[in-house]
Amino acid sequence: LALAAALACALPAWAQHPSPDDTLSEVEVRERTAPGAATVLDGAALQGQRAASDDTARLLADIPGVSLYGAGGLSSLPALRGLADDRVRILIDGVDTIASCPNHMNSPLSSLDPSQVARVAVYAGIAPVSAGGDAIAGSVVVESAPPQFASAESGPLVQGEAGATWRSHGGRSAHLSASYATESLHLSVGTAQAESDNVRAGGAFKTGTATGRAGHALALDEIGSTAYDTRNHHLKLTYQGSGHLLEAQVQVQDMPLQLYPNQRMDLLDNQMARFSLRYQGQTTWGQVQAQLYRETVDHFMDFGADKRYWYGAASMQPGSSDGQPCAPAGSATCAAGMPMRTASQTTGARLQAEVERGPDQRLRLGAELQRYRLNDLWPASGGGMSPGTFENIDQGRRDRLGLFAEWEARLAPQWQLLLGLRADHVRLDAGTVQGYNPAGGGNQGRDAAAFNALDRQRSHTHWDWSAQARHQASPTLDLAFGLARQTRSPSLYQAYPWSTWPMAALMNNFVGDGNGYIGNPDLTPETAHTLSTTFDWHTADRRHGLQVTPYLTQVSGYIDAVQWNSASNSARTTPLVGQFTTLRYANQSARLQGVDVAGHTDLGRNAWGRWQLKGRLSHTRGSNRSTGDGLYQIMPLNAQLALTHQVGGWTGTAEWVLVAAKDRVSRVRNEVRTPGYGLLHLRGSYRWPRVRLDFGVENLFDRLYALPQGGAYLGQGSTMMASGTPWGVAVPGAGRTFYAGVNLSF
Template identity: 45%
Template sequence: MNTSLKTILTASVASLFPLGAAQASEPATSGQPDTVLIQAKKISAPNVDGTSQAAALSASSDSAALLRDVPGVSLYGAGGVSSLPAIHGLADDRLRTQVDGMNLISACANHMNPPLSYIDPSHIGSIQVLNGIGPVSNGGDSIGGTIRVNSPDPEFAMAGEMLRKGQAGAFYRSNGHAHGVNLNATHASDAWSINYAGSLSEAGNIVAASPFKVVSQGNGGKPGLAGDVIGSSAYKSENQSLQMAIRNASQLLELKLGLQNIPYQGFPNQRMDMTGNRSEQLNLRYKGDYAWGQLEARLYHEHTRHSMNFGDDKQFWYGNAPGMPMDTEGKNSGTLLRAGLPLSERDQLNLGIEYQRYRMNDWWSASGTGMMMAPGTFVNIADGQRDRFGMFVEWEANWNPNWFSQIGLRAERVSMNSGPVAGYNAMAYGNPASPLSVPGAFNAANRQRADHNLDFTAVARYTPDSSFSIDGGYAMKTRSPNLYERYTWATSNTMVMNMNNWYGDGNGYAGNLNLKPEIAHTLSATFDWHSANPDQWQFKIAPYYTDVHDYIDAVPCSAASKICPGRKDGFLNLSLSNQNARLYGMDVSASALLLSTEKYGQFLGNAVLNFLHARNKDTGSGLYNIMPLNAKLSLTQHLGHWNTTAEIQMAAAKTDISAVRREMTTPGYTLLNLRSSYTWKQWRFDAGIDNLFNRFYRNPLGGAYLGQGATMGQGVPSGIVVPGMGRSLYAGMQLKF
C-alpha cells in the first residue's frame, strides 16, 4: 500500500472515530478469564482478536459462548453446554480444538461431547483463536483453524512466602431456571503450587419468546410441553480439576487431573439425548529455558464413557422396546515435543513432533424383544482406530522493525482402521459373515486407511508506523475424515441411519470408506488502523478466501454407491462424498473511546460485522450451517465501580442453504441485550437481560427441531428450526478470598 493511500484511509477512519477507540470490555478480575483471546507471538490470527467479558460467566455455562464476540466466529446450536464454534464457516472436526494442550475428540455419533464441553467457563484462563493461516506448530489435521483453551497458569508465592487465595461464585438465570456455583482455591510456595477448581451448573428447558410448535401431549403420563418450550434443552454438568506444579529458576513441571460428569444433557436438534458423559483426564507438561533455547514436552491421556437414550421430553417406549441405549467409549492419548531455537537476533527456528493415539467403540445394546432392536448388540463402530504422527518446522524472521515473516511446513501420517460390525440381528440387518449383506460387505472390505498429509503456511506482517499494520498470507491445510465419516456403515433402515447424525439437521447418515482427506487453500489478510495509544481507537478489515478440494459434504446415497431406504417424513437418508467448496468473506471490527469525563466516566463503542459466502462448487448449492450477514454494536460505560453495556445483535435473513440436506431458511432479527457489573473490594456482582424485548427468532445455526415426541417415528414434524431463547434475566456474584 503506498503512503498517500494509507494516509487517506487513516484520515477517513480517524474522522469516523475522532476521540479514539478501545475494546468495549470489562476489567478482568482474578479468577476470571483475564484474556480470552490473545494474539500469539508476532503472527497468529490477525483477523480475530478481542477480550472476554467477565459477565459471560453469569450469562452462559457454555464455554464456546465466550467466543461469541470474536469476528468470524459463529456457534452451531447443540446442548446447553455443547455448542460447536465455527471459524469462517468451518466447524467441528475441521477445527483443531485443544484444551490445556490436549487434542480432544468427540466420542459420540451425534457429537454431543465436543472438546469445549470438557471445561467450564469458570475454569478458563485464556483462549487463543487462530484462523486458517495460523502457524503449523499450532495446527495439524484441520483446515479451518485452531482454538486453544487453557486453564490459568500455576501461581507461585514470592520467595520465602506462602500464597493462599481463592474465589467462589454463583449465578442464576431466569430462562430455564439455570443456576450454578464454582470454586477455585490455590495453595503455593515459591517452588510448588496446588490448585483446585470445581463447578456445577444445572438448567431446565428454556423458553422461546412465543409458541413455535404444537403443544405436546406428554409421554408415559408425563406433562406435555407448552408451545413455547424448547424441548430437550435441560442439562446438568459437573467439572473438577486438580493442578500441581513445581518450578525452579528456568524449569516448570505441571500435572493436571480432570474429571467431568454430565448426568444428562438434552439436545433439541437431535433424536437422542445424552444420558451420561464421564471423562477422566491426565495431563503432564514440562517447560524449560536453556542456553540453546526453549523446550516443551507434553503427555496426556483422556478416557470418555458416553451414553445416549431418550430424555424426558422424547418418547421412550416403542412397542415393547424400552428406549434405545447407545454407548461410546473413547481413549485418547497423545504426546508433544517442541523446541524453540534462536538462530540469531533476527531468526528463530521452531521444531516439533507430535503423536496422538485414539481408540473408540460405539455399540447399541438390545432393547425389547422385537426384530428392530434385538436380540443382539448393534455394533456401529468396532475398535475404531485413528492415529496421527506429525512433524513440523517453522522459521521466523524479524527482518527489521517494520517486517516480520513466518514460514512453516508440517507433515503428518493419519492411519485409521476398524473391526467387524453387526446389526441387532441377521434377519433384519444382514448376516455379518456374508459379503452379500450390508454389514458383511463392510466386514469383507479393506478398512485400513493411511493418509499422508501436508500443511504449509507463509505469512508476513508489515508495520510502517505506530498507527497502521498489514498482516496475512497463504496456507495449505489438510484434514483426514473422522471415524464416523469413514466407518458408519448401516443403511438397512431409517431408524439406525437417524442415529448417526453429527449435523443436527434431522437426516440419517451413513459413512463412506472411500473418503479422501480435505485440502484447503486459504488467503487471508488484516488491515489494522489504530491510534498510537491502543485505548483510543481501532478499525480492522479482514478479507479471506478459502478453496477446499475434496470437501466432505452430504450426497444422496446413490452418489456414494449405497442403497438407502426412502422417507416420507420430510427428512432424508444421505451419505458422504468428496466434492469441492469455496468460502470467502470479510470481518470488520471497530472500537472507539467516544467520551471521557470525570462526572460520567468513559463511553466506549464497539462494532463487529461478519460477511461469509460459502458454496459447494460441484452442486452450486450453499454449504450447511453458514451464518448469514450479522453484526453486533455495543456501548459501554465505565464509571467508578460500575461497568454497563447496551448491545444490539443483528442478523440478516438466511436464504443461501444446503439443498441436499433440505436445510431451512430463517428470517432476519434484531435483539437488544443489557448487562452491568459492580466491583467492590473482593466482590464482583453481575446482572443482565438477554433479549430485552423478548423477540422471537429462529436461530440460523439452530438445526432442525427434534426436541420432543416420537423422534424415532414418522410423526416428528419437519420444517421447524430450533428457535432462539426468549427474554432471560441473570445475576451472578464472585468473591475473592
C-alpha cells in the same frame, strides 16, 4: 519427558546463542506480536461472559469470524469462517481433544466449565503449523489459570475463588477453587456444577405439545430437550526450579444429563477423565516443551424426558404418539428406548523446541503423536432392536503422527514473517461389525457383510504449509497477509458407520439437521488453500481503530453428502424435498469466501466515566462447487454493536445483535430457512477489590427468532422415526432471560 530434558541440555552448538550471563531466569510465558498472532481473550474479557451462560463455547461468540453451531445447553460448537466441529483443532491445556459420540454430544469445550478458563486464543482461518495440524478451519487454544508461586519474602501463598450464578429460565451454577503455593510448589483444586431446566422461546414456535410420553406435555413456547446437569473437577500440581517447570493435572467430568433440541437422542451420562503431564524448560538458547496425556470417555445416550421412550409394533407407525408402554414390555415386539454406549481412549504426546537466534529470529521444531480408540455399541432393547448388540463402530482406531518446523523473523523494523511446514500421517481402521439381527429389517445382514468384506484400513499423508507476514505501513496502518495449505483426514464417524437402515442412520448425525448419515470408508482428506488479508487502520494512540479481513478458502475433497436410497444401496436419482432423509458422506469441492470487520472508537472520557463504541460484522458465503448447492449451516450476514460505559468499578454495556435472513441453504440436506432478527442485551458489572457482581438481561424485548445455526427442532416426540417429528421447524433462540452472578476471591 526425558527426551525433552536431554534436548534442553544437549542441543548442538550451532543452535546456541550467547547470553550476557549463564544464569537461567524463571520460566515465563510471553505474548508475541507475530504475523500468526491469535485473537486472545483473558481477564476482564472473559469475566463478563461467564455469568451469561454455562456453555464454554459462548466465550468465543464476540470474536470476528466465529459463530456457534447450536447443540445442547453446554455443547455449542465453534465455527471459524464457515467451518466447524472436527475441522477446528481444539486444544485444552495442550490436550488435543476429540468428540466421542455419533452426535458429538461430548464436544471438546463442554469438558470444562467457563469459570475454569483463564485464556482463549483463536486462530481463525489460518493457524501457524505449530498450532495446527489435521484441521482446515483454524485452531482454538484454551488454557486454565497458570500457577502462581510465592516469593521468599511473603511465605506460603493461599488463594481461592468462589462464585454462583442464577438465570431466570431455571439455570443455576456454582464453582469453588483454591490454591496453595510455596516458592517451588503450587497445588490447586477446583470444582464447578451447573444445571438448568428447559429454556423458553420468545413466543409459540410449534403447533403441538405432545412428547410421546403419557401425561407429559410441553408448552408451545417451551424449547424441549434443553435441560442439563454437569459437574467438572480439576486438580493441578506444579513444580518449578532452576528454569524448569513440571505440571501434573487431572480433570474429571461427571455429566448425568444434557438433552438436545436438535438431536433424536439425549445424553444421559458422560464420564470423562483426563490426565496430563507437562514440562517446560528455559535454556540459554530458548525453550523446550513436552507433554504426555491420556483421556478416557464413557458415554451413554437414550431418550430424555421430552422424547418417546416405548416403541412397539403398533407405536412405530407414523402418527402414533399416545406414549403408552407397549405390552408386554421387553418382548420381541416392544422396545424400551434405544440405549447407545460409546467408550474411547485418547493417548498423546508432544515435544517442541524453540530456538532463539537473537531478538529477531526464532525457530520452532516439534513432533506430535496421538492414538485414539473408539467403540460405539448399541445394546438390544427389544422389538426390532434385538436380540444382539448393534455394533456401530467396533474397535475404531485413528492414529496421527505429526512433525513441523516454523521460522519467525523480523526482517526489518516494519516487517515480520512467519513460515511453517508440517507433515502428518493419519491411519484409520475399524473391526468387523454386526447388526441387532442379521435377518432383521433395514438390510442389516447385507450391509454388515459388505462392510466386513472391505479392507477397512486407510492411511493418509498430509503436507501443510503456511506463510504469514505483517507490515507496519505507517503509524496508523498495519497490514497482515496469510496464505496456507491445511489438510484434514475424515473422522471415524464419517468413515465407518455402515448401516443404510434409516433408523440406524438417524442415530449418526453430528450436524443437527434431523437426517440420517451413512459413513464412507473411501473418503479422502480435505485439503484447503486459504488466502486472507487484514487492513488495520488506527490512530496512533489506538483509541480508534478499524480492522477489515477479506478471505477466500478453496477446499478439495470437501466432505459433504449425497442423498442415499437404502433399499438399492445407491445414490438417489430423484432427491427427496421438504422432509428428513438419509445421506451418505462424499468428497466434493467447496469454496468459502467472506469478510470480517471489527472496529472501536473512544467516545470520550470525562467525570461521568469512559464511553466506548465497539462493533463487528461478518459475512461468509459457502458453495459446493461440485453441485452448485449451498454449504450447510453457514451463518448469514450478522453484526454486533456494543456501547460500553466504565467509571470506577462499574461497567455497563448495551449490545445490539443483528442477523440477516438465511436464504441460501443446503438443498441436499433440506436445510430450513430462517428469517432475520434483531436483539438487544443489557449487561452490567461492579467490581470491588475482592468481589465482582455481574447481572443483565438477554433478548430484552423477548423476540421470537430462529437460530440460523441451531439445526432442526427435534426436542420432543417420537424422534426415533424420521416421520415422527415434523420437518421445517428450526430451533428457536431463548426468550427474555435475566441473570445475576457473584464472584468472591480470597
